[in-house]
Structures are given as structure tokens and as C-alpha cells.
Amino acid sequence: MSLRQAAIAGIGATEFSKASGRTELQLAAECSLAACADAGVDPKDIDGMITFTIDNSDEISLARCLGVRDLAYTSRIPGGGAAAAATLYHAMALIDARVCDNVLIWRAMNERSQYRFGQAPQGGNMAGYTAGHGTGSLLWCLPFGAMTPGTWAGLAARPYMEKYGVSNLDFGRMAVQQRKYAATNPNAWFYGKPITLEDHQNSRWIVEPVLRLLDCCQESDGGVAILVTSLERARDLKQPPVRILGATQSIPRNVEVIANFYHDDLTVMPEAEGTAKRLYRQTGLGPQDIRAAMLYDAFSPHVLMQIEAFGFCGRGEARDFIAAGEIAIDGRLPVNTHGGLAGEAYIHGMNTMAEGVRQIRRTAVNQVSGDGHVLVSSGMAGAILARA
Amino acid sequence: MSTPPSMDSSPDSSAPKPTRIAPIPTLDTQFFWDAADRSAFVGQQCGDCRAFRFPPAPMCPSCNSLNTQIVELSGRGRVISWIKPIHPPAFGFKEPPTVAVIELDEGTRFVSNIVGIAFEDVRLNLPVEVCFDATMGKHQVPVFRPRSAS
Numbered sequence: 001m002s003l004r005q006a007a008i009a010g011i012g013a014t015e016f017s018k019a020s021g022r023t024e025l026q027l028a029a030e031c032s033l034a035a036c037a038d039a040g041v042d043p044k045d046i047d048g049m050i051t052f053t054i055d056n057s058d059e060i061s062l063a064r065c066l067g068v069r070d071l072a073y074t075s076r077i078p079g080g081g082a083a084a085a086a087t088l089y090h091a092m093a094l095i096d097a098r099v100c101d102n103v104l105i106w107r108a109m110n111e112r113s114q115y116r117f118g119q120a121p122q123g124g125n126m127a128g129y130t131a132g133h134g135t136g137s138l139l140w141c142l143p144f145g146a147m148t149p150g151t152w153a154g155l156a157a158r159p160y161m162e163k164y165g166v167s168n169l170d171f172g173r174m175a176v177q178q179r180k181y182a183a184t185n186p187n188a189w190f191y192g193k194p195i196t197l198e199d200h201q202n203s204r205w206i207v208e209p210v211l212r213l214l215d216c217c218q219e220s221d222g223g224v225a226i227l228v229t230s231l232e233r234a235r236d237l238k239q240p241p242v243r244i245l246g247a248t249q250s251i252p253r254n255v256e257v258i259a260n261f262y263h264d265d266l267t268v269m270p271e272a273e274g275t276a277k278r279l280y281r282q283t284g285l286g287p288q289d290i291r292a293a294m295l296y297d298a299f300s301p302h303v304l305m306q307i308e309a310f311g312f313c314g315r316g317e318a319r320d321f322i323a324a325g326e327i328a329i330d331g332r333l334p335v336n337t338h339g340g341l342a343g344e345a346y347i348h349g350m351n352t353m354a355e356g357v358r359q360i361r362r363t364a365v366n367q368v369s370g371d372g373h374v375l376v377s378s379g380m381a382g383a384i385l386a387r388a
Numbered sequence: 389m390s391t392p393p394s395m396d397s398s399p400d401s402s403a404p405k406p407t408r409i410a411p412i413p414t415l416d417t418q419f420f421w422d423a424a425d426r427s428a429f430v431g432q433q434c435g436d437c438r439a440f441r442f443p444p445a446p447m448c449p450s451c452n453s454l455n456t457q458i459v460e461l462s463g464r465g466r467v468i469s470w471i472k473p474i475h476p477p478a479f480g481f482k483e484p485p486t487v488a489v490i491e492l493d494e495g496t497r498f499v500s501n502i503v504g505i506a507f508e509d510v511r512l513n514l515p516v517e518v519c520f521d522a523t524m525g526k527h528q529v530p531v532f533r534p535r536s537a538s
Contacts, residue, residue, distance in 0.1 A: 120479045137443055139412045141499050143529045145478030145485040154471040155489055155499070162512050208472040208507075253449075261469060261489045262442075262497050
């Protein structure tokens with residue numbers, strides 16, 4: 001049998017909030033159902049399910065909510081949000097290999113009302129920071145007061161800042177652009193609330209001298225689901241198919257999840273460089289073929305370093321690229337047109353991938369002009385999306 | 389061994405009462421924390437190809453040997469990244485600590501605190517040496533101070 005081409009046939013989401021008022025399983029069921037409805041696929045026909053290792057909902061519980069008849073495959077990806085796009089990679093492979101016909105990807109969490117990633121663990125409660133989620137190395141940070149994602153990201157970003165003279169003001173220009181996008185996105189938590197560079201510089205330090213409050217993603221409640229089918233099948237469904245031209249993952253030697261300061265050159269993001277190299281080789285495309293990019297933005301520096309890793313500018317040049325307006329809607333590479341995880345919501349990168357789908361469908365509230373493909377990258381994994 | 393400025397005596401006790409959280413050992417890392425309790429800074433070195441590795445692991449990534457030796461490290465290195473966590477406050481610290489990534493002379497990296505120097509005075513590649521600081525539960529962790537001129 002020949003390989004099939006995979007396509008995204010449906011996307012679905014709950015509202016994004018700070019207190020959903022319902023269980024994570026219910027959020028998972030609601031967003032999954034919405035993705036199926038968007039595609040016009042009966043949820044009972046789902047035969048593959050993929051989520052993150054740290055998602056709290058059980059596959060079988062969710063499958064029973066949805067009335068799934070016969071689940072042929074399940075898997076989970078480690079690495080948290082950094083690997084978000086690896087879910088597309090798995091789904092593509094399952095479709096290409098004819099293992100599944102309707103693959104559901106979901107991520108649902110009450111990550112504001114029920115627990116908060118951004119809080120320092122009190123009294124040494126380290127539940128979750130264990131090997132198996134890709135976060136085992138965090139145990140080497142906690143007794144030293146590096147207890148939050150911001151501290152780990154700050155330690156990883158400072159050598160880049162030192163080498164290229166990048167300052168927190170440079171991150172501010174990125175944050176201002178993302179909030180500008182969010183301000184016109186009715187689904188964004190910060191809808192109607194743009195910020196100025198002055199607002200950014202007046203926001204309190206989270207980690208000196210790297211991150212201010214407005215450099216940090218939100219903590220959010222909500223769920224996002226993506227339904228992947230074959231391109232052939234997607235053509236007969238409700239939405240214009242969004243082809244997954246390529247999807248891949250890269251975890252180079254000594255790269256760690258967020259506590260990422262053990263690899264050779266701390267002034268680059270080797271996992272994103274590896275993802276770019278593999279993705280461009282897989283598709284035969286290059287940065288010149290990409291019209292817009294949806295980049296995982298747990299913290300501002302991640303966006304600059306991914307822009308460089310994917311070759312949209314040279315190393316150390318992302319701050320100038322951003323200052324020149326290139327990530328704005330009329331720029332060379334609009335980035336995170338939904339407002340990013342900082343502006344729209346933090347659903348662990350899944351909502352950012354959904355925005356990539358909307359850009360290809362031409363249904364985004366901040367729609368980019370012209371043709372071209374859309375890159376979605378979460379750092380350790382990425383995909384290139386295209387019209388059928 | 390040094391006591392960093394943030395580790396003041398608590399008002400209700402004559403002896404200093406550590407507030408830093410204790411290390412969290414795993415089966416693969418217990419040896420390291422046991423050594424730290426004895427004020428020894430140790431690491432794993434391959435018994436065959438002599439490569440150092442960190443974090444601890446049962447196999448040498450260079451030659452895949454299981455022949456692992458626990459050796460005392462120089463305790464010397466240089467600062468390659470450093471930050472000050474402001475919000476949320478680092479649990480167990482009265483003042484924000486200086487958190488740093490130290491590249492040890494052996495070539496491995498270690499996250500720790502820099503003590504005995506103001507945050508603003510730390511510079512890239514500052515030479516540092518190990519000392520130890522007490523934690524809750526009567527344990528110790530390695531921290532680093534600027535290397536003495538000698």
C-alpha cells in the first residue's frame with residue numbers, strides 16, 4: 001500500500017477562561033466534539049487518540065464520553081508544550097501508514113482554577129516533576145530557588161541575551177505585537193486590551209533581567225482538539241482540508257525540556273534548529289516558502305530564538321526583524337496572529353496550532369494576505385500546513 | 389563552610405534554622421546528595437573512557453559503559469548564566485537568590501546559587517568555587533562563591 005497524505009479536517013475549542021467551572025474531562029469531551037462537528041465526522045468513528053503525557057484525562061474515559069466504537073491506537077507525547085506539534089507528527093504518521101482513519105488530538109486543562117504551572121511549589125511538593133514527562137532534570141533546580149518555568153526559561157535565555165546584546169526591551173516589542181493581535185481576537189482573554197511598550201517596561205519583573213510579567217504566557221482553563229484524517233477523506237468533509245505537508249520532531253543531544261541549559265551552545269535553540277532542518281528536508285521547502293509562523297511562546301525569548309532557528313533571519317537578528325515590523329500582519333512573517341499563548345490563552349500550544357489551521361482556511365480574525373504555507377512550531381516539534 | 393546572607397538565624401532559635409528546601413533524591417542521584425551531606429562535591433566519571441557526565445545516569449553516553457566511578461570533582465567552574473527570581477518568590481528564601489548555571493572545570497554543568505557577591509556584580513565567566521549550604525531536614529546542597537584570588 002502506498003502512503004497517504006494527512007490533513008487536518010477539524011478543529012474545536014472550548015472558551016478560554018480563568019475558571020471553567022467544569023471538569024477537565026468535560027472540557028476534553030467538549031473540544032473533541034467541537035472538532036468532530038467542525039469536520040462533519042461522527043465522534044463514534046474516531047479510531048486514534050493522542051494527547052500529552054501530562055494531560056489528566058484518561059483516553060478510555062474520553063472515548064466513552066464520545067461513544068467511540070473501536071479505538072485502534074492511543075499514544076501520548078512527553079515534553080509538555082515544547083512538543084505540542086509532535087501530536088501532529090504522530091497523527092500524520094498514523095494516517096500515512098493507514099493505521100487509523102480519524103485521529104483525535106486533544107489537550108484540556110484547568111491550569112488556572114485547579115492548579116498553576118507558574119506557582120512555586122510549596123514545601124517541596126514535587127508531584128509531576130519526575131522522569132517520564134521530560135522534566136526529571138528540574139529536580140536539580142528546585143533546591144536553589146529555580147522553581148518555576150520562568151526561572152528555567154530565564155536561565156536558558158540569558159546566554160543568548162549576553163551574546164547578542166538582546167535586552168528585555170527587545171522582548172517587549174514582540175509582546176506588544178502579540179497583544180495587538182489578541183486585541184482584535186474575540187476568543188482571546190486579552191481581547192480589546194492592547195499594550196504599549198511602556199506598559200511592558202512597567203510590568204513587574206518575574207525573573208531579572210530576562211522576563212517581565214508581559215513576557216509570560218497566561219495560565220488558562222480550556223480545551224483544544226484537532227481532528228486529522230487522510231487528505232482524500234478530508235476533501236469530502238465540511239471544511240477545506242489543511243494538508244500536513246510535513247511534521248517532525250528533534251531532540252538533539254543534551255537538550256532538556258525547559259531546564260534547557262546542558263546542551264553545547266546556549267545561544268541557540270538546537271531543538272528548533274533540528275526541527276527546522278528536518279522539516280525543510282522532509283518538505284523540500286525553505287523559509288522563503290513560509291508566509292506566517294505560529295510559534296510556541298511560553299516566554300518571549302522562545303519566539304526570537306525560533307525565528308532565528310527556522311532561518312527567517314540570522315542568529316542574533318530576531319530583535320531587528322521584530323523592530324522592523326516583520327512579524328506584524330503586513331510584515332514578512334506574521335507571527336502568532338491569534339495573540340499567542342500570552343494574548344489568547346495558554347492551552348499548551350494547541351490553540352496556536354489551531355490558529356495555523358485558520359490561517360490556511362482563511363478564517364483567521366487577523367488573516368494574512370497572499371499565498372504561502374504556515375509553520376507551526378513548539379520548539380521540539382513542528383509542522384508545515386498548506387492548502388489542499 | 390560558608391553561609392549565604394539569605395540564611396539568617398530565625399528569631400525564635402539560637403541556632404540558624406535553614407529554610408531552603410531539602411534536595412529531592414532519586415535512586416540514581418542518592419549518592420550525590422549523600423556526598424553533599426558530608427560536604428563533598430562528587431560526580432560520575434566513566435570507568436572506561438573517563439568522560440564526566442551530569443545529571444547522573446547509569447550509562448556513559450560517550451562509550452555506553454556501565455562501569456561508573458563516583459569521583460570528587462574540583463568544585464571549580466565559571467558562571468555561564470545567572471538570574472534573580474522575583475515573582476513568585478522562591479520558596480525557602482528570605483531574599484531572591486542568585487540562580488546560576490555553572491560550567492565546571494570537568495566540562496559538566498550544574499545549576500546552583502552564587503553567594504558572597506551581589507547579583508549586579510556577577511559577570512559572564514566569573515570564576516567560582518563550591519561551598520555548602522544547609523537545608524531543611526539537616527541536609528546540604530552545593531552552592532558557589534567567587535573563587536579566591538589564591
